[in-house]
Amino acid sequence: MGDRKQARDEEFQSFVVGRWPRLMRTAFLLTGEQHAAEDLVQATLEQVYVAWRRVGAADEPEAYVRRVMINAHARKHRRKLKEFLAPKDDSGLARELPDSGDPIARADDRGALITALAQLPPRQRQAVVLRYWEDLSESQAAEAMGCSVGAVKSNAAKGIAKLRVIPGLADTVTHGGRK
Amino acid sequence: MMSGNRETNHSMATETDIAFLLAEAADEVEIGIAPYAAVVRGGRRRRARRWAIATATALVIAGTTGTLALAGMPGGSGGRVEPAVTAPSQTGTPDLFGHRTVLASGTDQGKPWKVFVDVWAAPRDAAEAQGQLSAMIEQEEVPTGVSKASDLIGKTSFFVYRGSQKGKSWSVQNTFDAKDVQAGTDLESAALPLQPGSKGPQRLVVGHVAKTARSVTCTWKDGTTTVLGRDTSDGEGGAPGTFAIRAVEGSPNSWFVCLAPQGTSFKSTEVTR
Numbered sequence: 321m322g323d324r325k326q327a328r329d330e331e332f333q334s335f336v337v338g339r340w341p342r343l344m345r346t347a348f349l350l351t352g353e354q355h356a357a358e359d360l361v362q363a364t365l366e367q368v369y370v371a372w373r374r375v376g377a378a379d380e381p382e383a384y385v386r387r388v389m390i391n392a393h394a395r396k397h398r399r400k401l402k403e404f405l406a407p408k409d410d411s412g413l414a415r416e417l418p419d420s421g422d423p424i425a426r427a428d429d430r431g432a433l434i435t436a437l438a439q440l441p442p443r444q445r446q447a448v449v450l451r452y453w454e455d456l457s458e459s460q461a462a463e464a465m466g467c468s469v470g471a472v473k474s475n476a477a478k479g480i481a482k483l484r485v486i487p488g489l490a491d492t493v494t495h496g497g498r499k
Numbered sequence: 500m501m502s503g504n505r506e507t508n509h510s511m512a513t514e515t516d517i518a519f520l521l522a523e524a525a526d527e528v529e530i531g532i533a534p535y536a537a538v539v540r541g542g543r544r545r546r547a548r549r550w551a552i553a554t555a556t557a558l559v560i561a562g563t564t565g566t567l568a569l570a571g572m573p574g575g576s577g578g579r580v581e582p583a584v585t586a587p588s589q590t591g592t593p594d595l596f597g598h599r600t601v602l603a604s605g606t607d608q609g610k611p612w613k614v615f616v617d618v619w620a621a622p623r624d625a626a627e628a629q630g631q632l633s634a635m636i637e638q639e640e641v642p643t644g645v646s647k648a649s650d651l652i653g654k655t656s657f658f659v660y661r662g663s664q665k666g667k668s669w670s671v672q673n674t675f676d677a678k679d680v681q682a683g684t685d686l687e688s689a690a691l692p693l694q695p696g697s698k699g700p701q702r703l704v705v706g707h708v709a710k711t712a713r714s715v716t717c718t719w720k721d722g723t724t725t726v727l728g729r730d731t732s733d734g735e736g737g738a739p740g741t742f743a744i745r746a747v748e749g750s751p752n753s754w755f756v757c758l759a760p761q762g763t764s765f766k767s768t769e770v771t772r
Contacts, residue, residue: 325683333535340533345525357528362538369542374678430524433517437524452518453525483517 332372335381336365343389349449350393352438360396364389386454386464390446436486443471444479451476546687595620595627596634598748602659602705603756612662612693614705614756618749619656621677628652642674653677655751659705661695670695671705680751681709683770690765693758700764707752708744714772715744715755721763726771727755 343364347357367388368375375381437445443465450461451472461472597619604613617640622628628648635641635656642656651674659671671689681687688706692699704717717725730743744755759765 325685328682332539336535336538337533341530344528344530348528349521349525354528358531362534362541365538366541366545369538370546371676371679372542373680373682374676430520430527433520433524434527448517449521452514453521455518480514480517 328373328376331376332369335368335372335376339382339385343385346449346454347389347393349434349437349453350389350445352434360389360392363392367392383460383463386450386456387466390450390464391466393446394442432486433483436483440479440482443467444475444482447472447475448479448483452480595622595631597638597640600745600747600754602745602747602754603742603758605758607693607758608761610694614703615660616705616747616750616754617658617660618747619651620749621653621655622648622651624652625649640669643672645674650674655749657750659689661691661693661703668695677751681707682711683709684712685709686712686715686768686770688755688768690768700759702759702761702764704757704759704765704768705754706768707747707750707754708770710746710751710753712744712753712770712772714770715757715768716771717757717759717768718766719759719763720766721760723760723763725757725759727757729753 340361343361344357347360347364348354351357351360364385368381368385371384375384378384437448440448446465447461450456450464451458454461456464458469458472458476461476462469465472597617599615599617601613601615604611606612619631619635619640622631625648628651631651632641632645632648640656640658642651642658645651653676654674655677656674657672658669660668661670670691686706686708688704690701690704692701693703706715708715713729715727717727719725725742727742727744730745742755742757744753747754757768
């Protein structure tokens with residue numbers, strides 16, 4: 321029995337170490353901030369630890385982990401905790417459109433995207449991240465979000481529509497910056 | 500500020516481009532080293548918090564693989580505790596409608612005490628869950644956080660009582676996935692005053708462990724210990740005056756109770772064999 325527990329602990333450790341980078345990236349897109357992402361991933365993995373005996377034996381533990389992370393992210397918003405990357409009021413400042421070919425411009429685009437993501441309603445943000453970063457199917461995303469496929473389609477479409485009009489991104493595409 | 504004209508003038512990014520940019524943006528995060536130890540600590544705290552406690556208690560969650568040198572005798576040596584009598588389990592069918600098991604009883608400073616647990620086995624479907632919830636409402640044993648029958652499907656529930664407590668006045672309660680069976684040195688316990696409503700020292704420890712656990716050691720603040728062995732009477736109650744790890748009808752785990760001697764209180768508890 322002790323050996324089994326030790327084996328389970330080792331499995332969980334491997335899981336944590338192996339999935340940490342990917343989970344951090346997903347959490348970063350969901351939260352828009354380094355420390356919030358770390359908190360979200362750690363909270364997610366703590367919950368996974370509690371259920372690891374069952375989750376570790378499942379065919380696809382990743383699906384469970386995604387569900388936990390999305391729930392944790394949703395709870396945070398229900399509690400109205402302030403996110404670090406709250407919408408910034410930059411009205412009155414003219415947004416320059418830099419040349420998309422240079423690294424600074426690319427960094428600016430990434431920043432613009434993260435900012436725009438952070439301004440999306442949580443469900444739209446989750447749908448966009450799950451569909452276009454995690455590359456999940458609509459039904460997989462629906463499972464992770466605990467909603468219907470239709471709701472995923474709707475939220476993803478609305479989210480994408482808002483991201484499409486980010487000036488820097490649109491310009492990049494126009495100039496064939498990163499096909 | 501972005502204008503309507505600008506929206507018109509700039510082509511819209513394709514979904515593929517957005518996927519690409521999301522990948523680039525995700526790379527901006529500093530990955531760092533996975534904080535495995537912190538995750539495990541936090542996980543254990545979360546597991547412990549699943550015990551809903553009705554009074555001020557100390558919660559313990561342990562999963563150590565180490566062992567402690569066994570010292571002291573049941574009841575400890577630092578104080579005087581009247582022999583506890585472990586009563587036989589009450590009869591009943593271990594089904595969906597609750598089963599009561601007396602975990603331990605005795606007399607302390609002339610006052611009788613008793614600890615028992617009501618376990619509700621996990622319903623398999625909506626119909627069973629509905630029947631169980633109706634019975635729970637009738638017996639005033641609706642678990643914390645349960646608002647509808649479907650919340651109970653696949654979940655085992657328990658309610659721990661001290662003395663003559665009943666109904667809503669349980670001391671410890673939890674509802675958990677029936678598949679989440681304890682193993683090895685897993686242990687969940689709560690420490691609380693012996694008498695309900697008392698603000699006295701936390702002398703009573705109630706917990707559950709894997710069915711394979713053979714020894715639990717309760718360590719008290721004065722350094723004495725109480726070592727519990729496995730009840731050998733197949734759940735029908737151990738010898739009078741002993742504390743033991745015992746099987747409980749309807750529960751996927753075994754249960755134990757230990758009581759600190761007078762003048763000291765709970766420090767720690769763990770599975771030692």
